[in-house]
Amino acid sequence: MRVPPRLRDEGFRMLNRFHGGVVRLSRGRLGRRALGMDVIELGTTGVRTGLARTTLLTVPVRDGDTLVVVASKGGDDRDPQWLGNLVARPEVDVVLEGVRRSMRARVAGPDEAARLWPRVVARYRPYEAYRRRAAREIPLVVLEPVPPES
Secondary structure, three states: OOOOHHHHHHHHHHHHHHHHHHHHHOOOOOOOEEOOEEEEEEEEEOOOOOOEEEEEEEEOEEEOOEEEEEOOHHHOOOOOHHHHHHHHOOEEEEEEOOEEEEEEEEEOOHHHHHHHHHHHHHHOOHHHHHHHHOOOOOOEEEEEEOOOOO
């Protein structure tokens, strides 16, 4: 039985709020890792509203200060809203291990994504099932640090 998209979306929002509350209430002592991956708080600006939006995401690939996240939405056929926000406005804020940093987001191109997917799946195998289930190409998003202004 497939869960209607509206109910699935509300479930994701409730889980995200709960997880965020745990991280905030514990002052980051709990909830900074999930499923063996770092958890980040991704801050974007809403495309239509211009309002600050945050979501918690796992980081299956980390190369130094560069992070890779998966826009899977649990294998849903639709892209998550945060993806549209960061494509329109790639300057984002990321909180990792209690430290806020400015980053620039970009969707990995086909060749880069092909190189990254094996690393993503090695970290969390269900991402492969999400890829098979979704009627879309699931984007990988690369978050790169913004160099400090001199």
